Amino acid sequence: MGPEDLRRVLGALPSVPRSRRLLVSPESWDDAGVYRVGPKLAVAQTVDFITPVVDDPADYGAIAASNALSDIYAMGGKPTLALSIVCFPSETGDLEILRRIVRGGAAKLKEAGVTLLGGHSVRDPEIKFGYAVTGEIDPKKIVTNAGAKKGDLLVLTKPLGTGILATALKRGLLPDAPLRAMTAQMKALNRAAAAAMKASSAHAATDVTGFGLLGHALNIARASRAALRFFSAAVPLLPQTIELVGRGVASAGLQANAAAVEPHVAWGEGVAEPTRQALVDPQTSGGLLIALPASRVNGLLGRLRRAGVRGAVVGEVTAKKKQYLEVVA
Ligand code: CO
Ligand code: CO
Numbered sequence: 001m002g003p004e005d006l007r008r009v010l011g012a013l014p015s016v017p018r019s020r021r022l023l024v025s026p027e028s029w030d031d032a033g034v035y036r037v038g039p040k041l042a043v044a045q046t047v048d049f050i051t052p053v054v055d056d057p058a059d060y061g062a063i064a065a066s067n068a069l070s071d072i073y074a075m076g077g078k079p080t081l082a083l084s085i086v087c088f089p090s091e092t093g094d095l096e097i098l099r100r101i102v103r104g105g106a107a108k109l110k111e112a113g114v115t116l117l118g119g120h121s122v123r124d125p126e127i128k129f130g131y132a133v134t135g136e137i138d139p140k141k142i143v144t145n146a147g148a149k150k151g152d153l154l155v156l157t158k159p160l161g162t163g164i165l166a167t168a169l170k171r172g173l174l175p176d177a178p179l180r181a182m183t184a185q186m187k188a189l190n191r192a193a194a195a196a197m198k199a200s201s202a203h204a205a206t207d208v209t210g211f212g213l214l215g216h217a218l219n220i221a222r223a224s225r226a227a228l229r230f231f232s233a234a235v236p237l238l239p240q241t242i243e244l245v246g247r248g249v250a251s252a253g254l255q256a257n258a259a260a261v262e263p264h265v266a267w268g269e270g271v272a273e274p275t276r277q278a279l280v281d282p283q284t285s286g287g288l289l290i291a292l293p294a295s296r297v298n299g300l301l302g303r304l305r306r307a308g309v310r311g312a313v314v315g316e317v318t319a320k321k322k323q324y325l326e327v328v329a
Helices: 003-010 057-074 095-112 162-170 176-187 191-199 212-224 241-246 252-264 273-278 294-306
Strands: 022-024 033-038 041-050 078-088 115-123 128-137 153-156 204-207 227-231 265-267 288-292 312-318 325-328
Touching: 003 252, 041 057, 041 078, 057 078, 057 095, 057 128, 057 176, 057 191, 057 204, 078 095, 095 115, 095 128, 153 294, 162 176, 162 241, 162 252, 191 288, 191 294, 204 212, 212 227, 212 252, 212 288, 212 312, 212 325, 241 273, 252 265, 252 273, 288 294
Parallel strands: 078 115, 227 325, 265 325
Antiparallel strands: 022 033, 033 041, 041 128, 078 128, 153 288, 153 312, 204 288, 227 312
8 A cells, every 4th residue: 555545544543552562563654563572582573465576486475575574674683483475366376376486485484594384365366475474673672763863874775676677577668687686686685684784783774665765764754853865876776777767667656655755855956757756666675774873884884795785875864854855866
């Protein structure tokens, strides 16, 4: 769902008794909820399932797994347990396809050291796949949307553009090389990025998923009572992202995201329309957006590089002005 619709629906929830053990609650729009189990242990929980973004079933399964685990990594947690969610057309669907989806997901869970406990399947004309994930987290080391401070720099750990490229793929407009780049990136776990983030004592972080870079940045800005300024030329994009947007390839989700952030963004002179669209493109299994003091950025970039992750400084945290977000050329 788009961020606007989601706010409208969740705003109507009756207030329920709140456990004092709840360390991160839905109000902050964080990546996962966190519940304290004991003095040194909390659990983080999240759920995410998606429609196919690539044609290869095993790749799709792996991407769905990586995408679902990402919210735990973004909080600084270690994913440990998962339950699968499967929607599949049982009468018309080829079960061999489902077998490959599930195996692709299981291989990714294995890579992440996550145990599959079970799951649930539903007959559905449209395929959907993903997981509910539980992770362990040190209650003193939770990385939330709140905590970004004026003067912090913003580091992004994966290029943007998966929504635009996946839409191009569905329209038969995506060449092989960008398809391979997109697939590899979406399959990649945010585990190494999260480890580097934790070693660098980040102030705040989120993963960039359905609301796009600016939508998730808005959550950080609100929770941190700060503003985020992005240097648009420094934001890494997947190959062909700008060309495809220029040809009118944009999902409905992109349009919804653009409308949702528009009142909160001050656009600088010279930020071209295709770039504006890329910055709100809904991402699947996107990278982490990390806020940390400038003095620790080189350490983070080095740790990312050694782990094979390409991190880029894409912006900075400033004092809140009229708008939460600013984008300069
Ligand atoms: Co998230
Ligand atoms: Co999520």
